Amino acid sequence: MAADPTALGVALLPVAEAQARLFVMVPPVAPERAPLRAAAGRWAAQDILARRTQPAADLSAMDGYAIRHADLPGPWRVVGESAAGNPFNGTVAAGEAARIFTGAAMPAGTDTVLIQEEAARDGERLILTGEGPGHHGRNVRRRGLDFSEGQPLVRVGERLTPARIAVAATGGHGDLPVRRRLRVAIAATGDELVPPGSDPTGLSLPESNGAMLAAMLAHLPVDVIDLGILPDRLDTLRDTFAGVEADLLVTTGGASVGDHDLVRPAIEAAGGVIDFWRIALRPGKPMMAGRLGDAIVLGLPGNPVSAFVTATLFVLPVVAHLGGAGDPLPLVTSALLGEPLPANQGRTDYLRAEIRDGRAFASTIQDSSMLLTLARSTCLIIRPAHAPAAQAGESAEILVIA
Secondary structure, X not given: OOOOHHHHOOOOEOHHHHHHHHHOOOOOOOEEEEEHHHHOOOEEOOOEEOOOOEOOOOEEOOOEEEEOHHHOXXXXXXXXXEEOOEOOOOEOOOOEEEEEOOOOEOOEOOOEEEEHHHEEEEOOEEEEOOOOOOOOOOOEEOOOOOEOOOOEEEOOOOEOOHHHHHHHHHOOOOEEEEEOOEEEEEEEEOOOEEOOOOOOOOOOEEOOHXXXXXXXXXXXXXXXXXXXXXXXXXXXXXXXHXXXXXXXXXXXXXXXXXXXXXXXXXXXXXXOEEEEEOEOEEOOOOOEEEEEOOEEEEEEOOOHHHHHHHHHHHHHHHHHHHOOOOOOOOOOEEEEEOOOEOOOOOOEEEEEEEEEOOEEEEOOOXXXXXXXXXXXXXXXXXXXXXXXXXXXXXXEEEEEOO
């Protein structure tokens, strides 16, 4: 069933509203448990709690000698040794010490480590040669210093970064609750497009959006379905879209209102419904979103710069939402402007820019056809709709893209 034309929106939809509408279209995908290495990069489907305490005992933070602080300044008699995985099993009495190594358990009766650089040993006799540990418990990592059994290590919706994988492993987990991997289908449309690497003739154009989008998704838990280049034929587009089994279908090109812009009617002919179209941003205004079966559909502009910006603002957040992210929106930070910027008009601008010497410099020409300008950019400066002129040195919000 085709969408009501009035639902497509004559007025341009603000970026934040468009993102919010996408997030309520479809819930996150089903949870599963995955081994640690397969869970990397996904989002936790529930809180991950520590199954053990770390460290499990008081441990030495240095190589040296385990002593009683009250016995300073010595001397001591060395009665044994404690190494990681091979602890001293006896008790160290007053006036005694145990040789100890980093990560080894503190022997019973000891509370402080005298580092080896401040000690001298002659057989079993140990003497102080430096200032010694300044306080009780010096150079000791107390039991539970890092975390205790039952403590949350990773919160639901947090991404499983390398550090979070490590803390989960140390906390006793061999597999983790995550959302399943996503299936993202990508199609480029346009009779003018030829595969990258081929020899274009006449006005033909090497297709770049497919490889660019795949690269943007490469670090995410996504299996890409490459639909290739599709011609500007309604029947071909309809049949291809109807046969897609994916969580997200992303098209580039053909999403505007020209006679050859057939993505919207093809989606509708395949049984899909368009939710909204035309966003108040520059570049990327003619972006389209809807549903086709269980999949979200995002129709991006064919212009590679516009496709990149809309993918940053919509494709990546939708992937994060479907994957169970607690906060699927891209991280917005700030930087000082290196040069003045003029007042903005009625759409939010995302200006290609470079960070140099800690300041953001917008590219001189922002024409959306200029892909090399994007390739040399390291951030996008966000200029809200109707923003007044800004001066060099003022703070501006940015999205880091490289």
